[in-house]
Amino acid sequence: MAAVNVVGGGVGGMVCALLLARSGHEVRLFERLPRLGGKLAEHRRDGFTFSIGPSLLTLPDLFRDLGVERDLVQPRELCRYRFADGSRLTAHRDPDRMAAEVERLAPGQGVRWRAFHAWARDCFEVSSRAFFAGPPNRPPVRPSLRDLRAVAPGRTLAGLARRFFQDARLRQYVNRYATYAGSDPYRAPAALGCIPAVEHDGGGWYVPGGLPSLAGDLAALLAGAGVEVRLDTPVAGILADGQRVKGVRLAGGERVGGDVVVANVDAAQLYGRLLPDRRRLRRIAALGPSSSAFLLLAGVDGRTDDLPHHSVLFSADYPAEFADVFRRRTPPRDPTVYVGCASADDPTQAPAGAESWTMLVNVPARDPSRWPISPEAYRDLVLERLAERGHDLAGRLRFVDILTPADLRDRYRSWGGAIYGAAYAGPLAPFRRPGNRGPRRGLYLVGGSVHPGGGLPLVAMGGRIVADLVNHDFPAGKGGAP
Ligand SMILES: Cc1cc2nc3c(=O)[nH]c(=O)nc-3n(C[C@H](O)[C@H](O)[C@H](O)COP(=O)(O)OP(=O)(O)OC[C@H]3O[C@@H](n4cnc5c(N)ncnc54)[C@H](O)[C@@H]3O)c2cc1C
8 A cells, every 4th residue: 555645636646546445545635725526626706607617527427437426418519600791600519410410511521421420439549549549659559550651650730620521611620620729720630539529429428516516426436436526725846856746835835745746737847836846847838838727707688599618709710710729829819719608508507598608719828928918908819700600799788707828827827827737739749748656756646737648538548547557656555655
């Protein structure tokens, strides 16, 4: 049995802590905020509730298998897309309905969508078997040449979209999946194109009461498994000699010993502050940060006809939008806007006769004081774009609260407010993220900034990967570090 200190109570840290406690280790978890969940968080005001992190849950069995018991609901549509020319595409979960919808939008392309979906399925099957199920350098199944071909190495997501679709709108729809990993579709690997298979085959789910309720469920499981959780307790450093970790130093000065440290903090914070390592930090910096989010949280009076839970209002020029975010590092002048309206499916999220709108724009992970536009002026620009695309909220707004990359950075101590640590850029990007084993014996990394990546399902998978590594290195019942 090892004494394990987990730093950070995001989903990756909680899943890992839970599995390690269940394997018989003595586990403590330190979280600097007064609550668990990390980015799985909400904002409340005047009877409105907004998710300020995940709004869509995929692969819910990963959580059910841990013991989370919840009735989930599935919004009527996966997502509704509106393109700059005013045309629409409703993404239905059922592949037959989806292919028919694509055919309606762009005659002749329905059959191409079926081919794309078959490719995405294959890519996801290979990725989950050979890449997501173990650490990057020790996959449980050695990928075959065919497996490697299935993930289209050397192709970008935009290249994949061009291969399957002639219609520019359908290419934009495929390219959007890069944003699930905070990345630029013109540089991200084609493998991100497996995400639609996850949505169409496994569904896109909502947790009644809001997705952050999942954090409460995991917290209850941690308590049941005997994990000692210390909230409001920032870790200021990792204690280590040249060989192995010895424990953690808390911000108040207290030292807590242990054999294992699982860092669920952003890898840039780990190597920048907690256990300084210039070489590893430079390697992360070379990847460049993922995008951050500019969030508008609006209490809206009245009910909008036929408003789905998830909609995406696309910009007219996607390459220019990503050039703004990733090359010019400025908020896009013509942004794509995601609108999440949880109250469309869950009346607890807004007062009667009103709606809670979470609007998200992908922006660079950079302090807004260095943007050429103030957050307030950018809020007005986003609301104007929204009005041009059919959602004029003038006269209906009770309030609009703003969250910027600086807010995300300060809340989670993430790299410039980046959602997923580094971006995925280049064909080898998934293998260039920091690995799950750190440079000292007993140090492990979990969470969205490391392998296998961000998003609730992947960080949960990462929690399992790290628990397996710790169990391998420190077998329970064998009395601590070998
Ligand atoms: C706006 C937004 C929208 C998103 N949408 C989706 C979505 O729809 N679907 C989806 O699946 N995913 C989505 N995600 C991504 C998902 O939320 C994250 O990938 C996931 O929650 C990250 O989990 P994590 O384990 O990396 O931990 P994090 O959530 O990053 O948590 C890390 C924790 O560590 C704590 N911490 C940091 N430093 C210290 C320290 N020194 N000492 C102690 N504690 C510390 C932080 O306070 C935090 O609680 C979204 C994220 C954002 C921000």
